[in-house]
Every structure is written in structure tokens, then in C-alpha cells.
Amino acid sequence: MNVIEARGLGKRYGSTWALRECAVAIPGGHVAALVGPNGAGKSTLLNLAVGLAAPTTGAITVLGGQAAGSPGALDGVAFVAQDTPLYKNLSVADLLHLTRNLNRRFDQRYARSRLGELGIPVKRKAGQLSGGQQAQLALTLALARRPRLLVLDEPMAMLDPVARHDFMATVMTAMADDGVSVVLSSHVLAELERVADYLILLSQGRVQVAGEVDDLLASHRVLTGPAAETGQQARRLNVVHARQGGAQAHLLVRTDGMADPAPSGWDAHPVSLEELALAYLREPGAGALPGPARGRPAPLESGQPSEVTQ
């Protein structure tokens, strides 16, 4: 089952397209990370998925075919928006009761025990909690709805490292215990490796990379070798991004099942998720999508890496 599926999806605000011709299918059972530079359309895609915005073109469904924003979809999808907006003048207990009244399902006992573990006093007003506590409260309210899909928009942006860790620990526990699927957007790349097992990379309103993290890591390597041979290797290999440091060149290549991509005189290293994401972010023309190769890496066609940094 795809927790989010979109075809030909476009969203225009005024005369600007925030998202265009977006086709994406995010399978369930993952923590899927939506990554991209500012303005890539991450928030737009998530707003469309939770029904806050309506598509200009195309269609988006959630939880295996339910229209985004429909009553069935709202029942099964919980959303924690950027900066976790909550009613600051209401007490934590009031917010629990309010959320319970706004949903068919609400696990009051779970919510109370989570807040107890986190040491968040239920009598305090939401506005008097720390940023980390507010984020945890918003997450707890979302999880107590027992959603099948949890959507988090930049959940870590405002949090300090400890709060980030605690927040994601709550998400991971919920995923392990209840099998909730998670889709989160982030530009904190370093955090993603620990939490995400599915990656969607958005760039300029289009999906550039999509796939399971393990598959993506297995199908990419960093090759290190003499800089003079860069051009020659680029013609042979599927180079995503090339970086040059002195006499050495580092090529991030897509191996596509090649047993030993490294030519003689070159070393092949595994790639980290952060490196991989950065390489694609720097090369908006490159792509790695599941199924028949839709995006062919740009450097292959030009024969030259499009960015070489000294």
C-alpha cells in the first residue's frame, strides 16, 4: 500500500508553481524522508497530502487510494505542522480533550502516559512549555489519534539536539509498536541516516530521487582516483557529482548493479546518506527513480561533470 501517491501533481500559488508534474509513490511501513532545498516544494507536497491545500493539477491520494483531505483520509492521517502550532492559551489537559473531541479515535491513556514519561505537566498552558516540550506535545496529540500515517513537516528545525533525539525516539517507538508509517520533511541531513529508511529528494518542484535508503546506498559508490582521469571515467560511469581536491577526484557514481565499478587505480567507498543526498542536491539535473530509468544522470550526456570544485 502506498501511504502517499500522486500523479501529475501541481500546485500554483499566484503565478508561481510550488510543485509541478510531481509523480511520487511512498510505500507504507517506512520512515520516509522528504529532502530538498528551501522552496523545493516539500511543505507544499505535505500540505496537499494532509488536505490543507487543494492541487491545481493532478491528484494525490493517501492510505491506498483515499482522496487527500477526505473524511476517511483525515481519520487515518495525523499531521504535525512546521513550528508545531498549538493553542497556546489552552492547558495541556484541555488540548488532550479538544483533540479527543475532534477525532473519532483518541487514546487518552496513551497520551497521558506519554506526557507523564516526558514530564510534561498537564495543567500547564501549552504556551508556557519549552519548544521541545511543545513539539513533543504536538507529536503526542498526533500519535494518540492512532493514525496509520504520521506526517511531520520539518519536525526537527526548531529543536536542540537532545530534543531532536527524544522527538525521533518517540516517532521510532510508535512506528515499532503500532506500525504507523511516517513521512517527514527535513533539511537536517545529518539526522536522517539514523531515522529514515526511505528517501524522496525533491528539487524545483519535482521528484529527483526516490527509493529505499538501503537500495540507494547499495547502488551508489564514491570513487577516488587521479583527477586527470575524471573526464575519461565520467564517460564510462554514471557520475552523479564530481568533486576535485588537488590531484584527487571524488566521483559519486550510480553503480546500477555493477559488480566492481572501480577501474584500476581508483578506490570505491560506500556512500553515506548525507553524501548521497548532498550530491543530488548539488546536481538538480541528476535523478534516481525506481522502475525504468526516468532520470538519466546529466553528466553522462555532457561527458563532463557539471560542477567541479577546487
Next chain:
Amino acid sequence: MTALTIPARPEQDAGLRPVPWPRMAWVTWRQHRAALAGVAVLLGALAVYLWLDGLQIHHAFATDCHPASSLACGTTFSGRYGTTGIVVSIFLQAVPVLIGAFAGAPVLARELETGTFRFAWTQGMGRWRWTLAKLVLLAVVVTAAAGAFSVLYSWYNQPFFASGYAIPFSTRVFDLGEVAFAAWTLAAFSIGALAGMLIRRVVPAIAATLASYAGLTLATALYLRQHYMTPLLTSHPNLPGSAWSVSQWYTKDGNFAFSAQGSQLVRTVTRFCPPRYWTSNHGEIRVHSGGNGSPAQCLSRHGYTQWTSYQPGSRFWAFQWIESGWLVALSVLLIAATVWLVRRRAA
């Protein structure tokens, strides 16, 4: 997994679901209790004042107005309480829009301004049921409160009407009447709700509500109300005391001569009748003292006929219901438009 406190029901319906009113009542109360408390304090304080003042006025009417044409009655209701009655009615004119602006405008504007709509509208309730329930519940509460208050106000006003020093039809008190006051409050609330949705910020939405409401009340009082029913026409110089004179003009030899508001009347009266008997105050003719009779009588002697179109006092209730009727219809439209905007608006 722990037990669910509210069990999940089978997902039998993908389309429309009924609004769970008790749950939304709790939500609405908890989020808007400050605004509702403000309404209660405002109306409560005014009610206490009207009650205390009203007791005195009723007492004065009982002692001084036997009959109502007596000099003592005039001294009391034209002099002693006259100004109070006017000040109170002018102040009350602002009450519906205060309620509307401060209870109605923030309902959506605050959510949109602070971003909490992203929380509220992604809950299982869904955004349009959430909006409809909140607006309907708040509208019912403020309208009922205004209705109860206006009953007290009409009790307060009884001696002024009974003594003949005010008429229920006068512009100053008509829209504070039994039904119209509640309807105007409902309209102000609905204007506020729509302004909040369109403007999306609390303070500008409140300002817009005040401005639109002022425009609507002025247009109604000056141009609209007199046309609810075709006015009656008379050439009799004296109208029944409770009637609302809509306009006056003069004819001579069956042709229109001039209106009672224009400067031509002043010139004509000056020509035919000694000026010491009258004075012009905002274009109206007032008689200083008896003498040779009123300007109307003077003009009558020179062949002019005074015509008056008027709404008789017996039409007061019909007018209350007509005005309330279109205000309620307008409010339903405005609330429906607000819900529709919430439903389709891409946030």
C-alpha cells in the same frame, strides 16, 4: 497497545458525516469562553444599569404621568430622563457590532493568523464541519443573549413610549427593538466571521467588521427601512402620535410645489407669513408660539396643501419582522459563504 477510550467505528461513510454537536460545543466553549465572557460582562453590566435606571423611570411614570399629557410628565420625560434615554439608545447602537466584531471576527482570523488552522483542520472532524459547528453555536449564543437583553430594553423604554416622548419607530430605537436587536447582533457576528476568513488577521478583520456594519445600519435607517411597506398618504395636518413620518411636501392647485425639507418652503413661508412665528432648524419648521397658527396653517390659507407619507405605528411589529427576516437571511448567507470559503480555500 492500550485500550482506546473512544472506540473506532467502521468506516461506513466516505461522504458527508453529521456534525457531533456536543463535542463541538465543548471545543467551542473552551476556545471562545473569553469572548463569550466578554459578551456576558458587557450585556450584564448594561442590564444592571438598565434595570436600576428603569425602575426609577417606571416609578416616575407612575407618579408623574396622570395623564401623560400633564406638564409634570413632560418635565420628567422630556427634561429629566430625556437625555438619558437618548444617550442610552445611542450607546446601545454600538452593542451588536461590538459583539459581532469581538466574538465573530477572531473565530477564523486568529486560527489563520497564528497558524493553528494547520492543527485544527487536519483533525478527523474536518475543516468544514469544524467551521460550521463553531459559527452556528456561537451565533446562536450571541443572538439569544442579545434577544434576552432587548426584552429588558423594551421594558426600560415603555414609559418613554407611553408618555409620548419617544416612538418605537424612531431611527434611534427601532433597531434596538425586541426582534431587530437580536437580528442585528447575528448579522454583525456573521459579517465578523466572513471578514475574519477573508482578511485572515484579527485586528484588520475587526476594523472591517465595524466599518461594514456601520455602513449597513446607516443605509438601512436612511434609505431601506421606509420601503418595507408602501407608506400611507394623508393631507391631514396631524399624524397619529406613534406614526413615522417618512416625507412631507406641499402641492398647490394639484401640482407639486416644494418639499418640506427644502429651502423653498422657508422662502415661501417668509413671503406669506410673519417670520417671528417660526424658526428653521435643519430645514424643519418649528413654531415658536401659538399666535396665528403653524406655518402649515399659514400656507394652507394661501392655497398650499401639506401631504405626508407615513408608516402608522400599528406597522411596528411587521417592520420588526421584515427587518429581522432579511437580516437573518443575510446572516445565513454570510455564514454559508464563510464555510464554503473554508472548504475550498487552499491554505
